Amino acid sequence: MVRDMLMYKTNVWPDWCPGCGNYGILTSVIKALAELDADPSKTVIVSGIGCSGKIPHFINVNGVHTLHGRAIPFATGIKLSNPELTVIVHGGDGDLLGIGAGHFVALGRRNIDITVILHDNKVYGLTKGQASPTLPYGVRTKALNYPNIHYNVNPVALALTSGYTFVARGYAFNGEHLKELIKKAIVHRGSAFIDVLQPCVTFNNIYTAEYYRSRIHDLQKAGWNPVVERLDEAVEKLQGAIKFSLEEERIPIGIFYVNPHVPLFEERLREVLKEYPRVNPANSPIERNNAPVLSSDIFEELFSDFII
Numbered sequence: 001m002v003r004d005m006l007m008y009k010t011n012v013w014p015d016w017c018p019g020c021g022n023y024g025i026l027t028s029v030i031k032a033l034a035e036l037d038a039d040p041s042k043t044v045i046v047s048g049i050g051c052s053g054k055i056p057h058f059i060n061v062n063g064v065h066t067l068h069g070r071a072i073p074f075a076t077g078i079k080l081s082n083p084e085l086t087v088i089v090h091g092g093d094g095d096l097l098g099i100g101a102g103h104f105v106a107l108g109r110r111n112i113d114i115t116v117i118l119h120d121n122k123v124y125g126l127t128k129g130q131a132s133p134t135l136p137y138g139v140r141t142k143a144l145n146y147p148n149i150h151y152n153v154n155p156v157a158l159a160l161t162s163g164y165t166f167v168a169r170g171y172a173f174n175g176e177h178l179k180e181l182i183k184k185a186i187v188h189r190g191s192a193f194i195d196v197l198q199p200c201v202t203f204n205n206i207y208t209a210e211y212y213r214s215r216i217h218d219l220q221k222a223g224w225n226p227v228v229e230r231l232d233e234a235v236e237k238l239q240g241a242i243k244f245s246l247e248e249e250r251i252p253i254g255i256f257y258v259n260p261h262v263p264l265f266e267e268r269l270r271e272v273l274k275e276y277p278r279v280n281p282a283n284s285p286i287e288r289n290n291a292p293v294l295s296s297d298i299f300e301e302l303f304s305d306f307i308i
């Protein structure tokens with residue numbers, strides 16, 4: 001409990017709408033970090049733009065609130081330049097699967113040790129409720145003039161087929177379950193993805209807490225073992241996970257797929273760049289005026305007025 005409290009920023013108060021699913025996600029992330037005993041100085045939360053993008057402001061670890069759709073490239077740079085850091089990306093469905101979809105796929109293909117948490121509210125919350133890429137065809141939420149004419153992206157199926165080696169789905173108001181998923185995703189070595197079903201009480205009058213309450217069911221309680229224990233069962237496990245991801249009437253939550261056998265991008269990079277990551281780029285001197293200097297010293301010189 002005390003560790004949970006230390007993870008909350010004390011000078012900023014979350015300003016999402018009362019009842020928003022983002023509060024559930026925030027609480028679960030904070031509890032997961034506290035229970036993992038995460039070192040705040042070695043943990044970074046990277047977000048894009050959206051209601052979801054505000055989350056780094058409310059957690060007492062390093063945070064970067066970046067550009068719409070660009071949280072994953074920022075996170076990739078952070079992780080590769082300092083592999084010691086635990087890096088977590090938060091983004092909305094527009095952020096990660098609309099403008100940022102290419103980066104989302106690229107992270108799965110690379111299998112970099114980063115956790116991605118999708119705030120899946122099926123609308124563009126921050127910009128007043130337009131249809132997001134996860135809103136199904138034909139659904140008319142309250143801000144739309146007519147039913148959605150686009151077909152939707154299935155985030156779990158996309159993550160599975162992009163190569164993410166840990167893929168799960170949680171529900172914002174099932175806090176204990178979501179916290180456990182987040183802990184497992186962070187501990188997993190490789191690109192991890194959690195699709196979090198997140199009610200937006202202001203703009204999404206269809207995918208509400210009531211809607212989810214009667215439909216979600218737990219894959220692990222139903223007996224699904226998502227872990228690829230032996231390499232030769234990877235395809236079979238992936239096929240099973242994809243099949244579950246296509247279920248719509250009853251919505252599966254839990255872990256769909258875990259494959260610990262795929263080498264990390266960092267390991268494959270080391271095969272061609274022999275010094276990496278023995279030489280941690282963020283802590284290695286670079287040259288300035290023919291003399292070695294640390295990038296952190298340059299950063300301090302440039303931004304000392306802004307560092308608090």
Ligand SMILES: Cc1ncc(C[n+]2csc(CCOP(=O)(O)OP(=O)(O)O)c2C)c(N)n1
Pocket residue numbers: 049050051052053068091092093094095096119121123124125126127132
């Ligand atoms: C490059 C760019 N394009 C568009 C916008 C406008 N914009 C801000 S947030 C947003 C969508 C937010 O929806 P989502 O990513 O689902 O996040 P949510 O607010 O639902 O958490 C858009 C289109 C922007 N800020 N930057």
Ligand code: SF4
Pocket residue numbers: 015016017019020021022051052121125126199200201202203
């Ligand atoms: S608009 Fe929706 S997603 Fe944004 S804070 Fe309000 S309830 Fe949450």
Ligand SMILES: [Mg+2]
Pocket residue numbers: 050092093094119120121122123124125132
């Ligand atoms: Mg959204």
